[in-house]
Amino acid sequence: MPNGYSSVVWVEHTEIVGEEKPLHQVFKDYVASGSAFGATRWVSLLQRQCERLASELARNIADLGVIRTPEARTNMMKLSQRMITSFSANISASGSQSWTSLSETTEDTIRVTTRKNTDPGQPSGVILTAVSTSWLPFNHQKVFELLADEQQRCQLEIMSSGGSLHEVAHIANGSHPKNCISLLRINAASNSSQNVELMLQESSTHPDGGSLVVFATVDVDAIQVTMSGEDPSYIPLLPLGFAIFPAANPSAAATSAAGSGDGQSSPAGNADEPASGCLLTVGMQVLASAVPSAKLNLSSVTAINSHVCNAVHQITAALKGAGASGAAEPAAAASE
Template identity: 35%
Template sequence: MSKLAQQMSDYFWSGICPSSASQWDILPINNLGNGDMRIMSREIQDAFGETRSIVLSASTSVWMPVSRQKVFDFLCDAQMRGEWDVLSNGVHEMVHIAKGEGIGNSISILANSGNMLYLQDSWTDSSGSMIVYSSISMQSLSMLMNGGDPSSVPLLPSGFSILPDGHSNNNTLVETSSDGSGSSGSENDNSGCLLTFGLQMLLTSLETSKLAYESVYTINELISCTIEKVKEALGVEY
C-alpha cells in the first residue's frame, strides 16, 4: 500500500509540475476565461502499446489567508470531504496507516455511500503539506493485499499541495509527546499559504484531431468549483 501511495503521489506531481520527460501537451484555454489555470493532456497506452485514451491534467494555485495547518486539517478530514469534493457522497475512512510522527501523515482508504473507494496519501512537515487521492477498485485493492504488483494498478491522482506563502511565519512544528506520538504545533493565526489543486480526468472517447471542448470545460468547472468550496468552507471572502 505504501508503494502504491508513493507511485500515486509521484504521478500527481508529474501532472502539476511536469518536466521535459513527462510528455504533457499544454492546451490553450483562453476562451474559458480563467487565465490562472493550466490544462495539459497526454496519451496513455495499454499493455500492447496501443493508444487507449487521453488524460487531461488541470491545476491552479490560489493564495489563502488561512494558516497552512488549518487548510491541511480541513482537507484531510474525511467527514468534511463533502464540503469541497463535488463528486463525493458520504465519505468515511475504512483504513488508516500512519507513516510519520505528525498527525495527518498517513495513507488511508476512503469509501463513499456508493461503495467507491479512494486511496489517499497525506503528508505535512515544515516545507509544505500535500493530500493526494485517486479512486481504486476493490479488485485492485484485493490484488494488493494478496501481494500483487502496485505498478499494475491504474491511477488517476488528484489532490492539493499547501506551501508557505513566503511572507509569514508558516512553519508547521511537530512535537513529540511523552508517549512518543506526534502532534502538530501551533501556527500564527494570521499566516497564509499557497494552495494548489490538481485534477486528472480520463477521456472515454478520443477525437483524432482535437480534444472535445466539453471535456476541457468540465475539468475547468470542477477545478473552479472545488476552489470556491474550499474558500467558502474556510470562511475566505472572494
C-alpha cells in the same frame, strides 16, 4: 555518525528561470525567497521521506482496518507512493508537457494539458489534466487540515459528489497524525453490496516542506490484489489532489516594492489583508476518452475548468466559514 544517525549539510545554488519561461506572478515571491527550491525545503523533504521509509520497513506497527499482513502493508504503501509520484509528475510544468492557459488575464492561473496513454498503471486513453494555483489568506496548516480530513472535505459539494467517506484501513507513516495513508469506502446512494467504490488517499505535511493531499479511486478487485501481496504496479490510477505551501501575500510584497522604488514610504499591501497565507495548488485529471487516438472534446475542457474553479471557490468559502481561527495574521499598516 557514531550514534547511527546521519548529519546532512545541504547548500543550494538556485538559478531563477529566465525570460524564455517566465514565472507567473503568483509564484515569483515564493521562488525568490528560496522557499520553493532552497536547501531548507530539500532537507525537509529528505526528513519526510526518511520518516516514510522507516514506516515502510517497520514490522511492529499496529495498523487499523483491513490490512492483515506485512506484505499487504508494503504493497499499499507502494501503491500510494506510485499515486503520489504520478500526481506530482503530471501536474508539473518542469517536464516536456505543453500547458495551455484558458484565459489571458494574469489573475487566472488555470492551465490544461493532455496526454495519450497506453502504458500500464494509468487508464488507457486521452487524459486531460488541469492545474490552478491561488494565494489564500489562510494559515497553511488550517487549509491542510480541511483537505486532509475526509469528513470535512465531504462538506465540499464539488469534492464529494453527494457521498460520504468511511475509513476502512489506515497506515501511519510519519510523526504528524495526518502523515498517513487511508483506504476509504465511498458511501454513495448508487453503491450497493455488489458495487463498492474505494478511494486511496495519502496526506503528508512538514513545517518547512509544505503539504500534500492526493487521492484516487480504486476498485475492490485491485485492492484485493494488493492485499494478497501480488504486484500492484499495473493497477490503473488517475490521482487528483492538492499541494499547500506557506507563502507571503504576493500583493503586499508587490506594493512594498513599488513604494521602495520611488523613494516613498508605502504600506505593505492593504491593511485588511494578511501578511502571510498559503499557496494552494489544485490538480485534477480526467479520462477524456478511452480511445488513445481520439481528439479532445471542448466540452471536457469546459467541464474540468469549471470543476477546478468551483473547488477553489468552495474551499475558500469553507475556510471563511470556519471563522477567524483559520485566518493568517493581518498585515501591519505602516505608521503615518
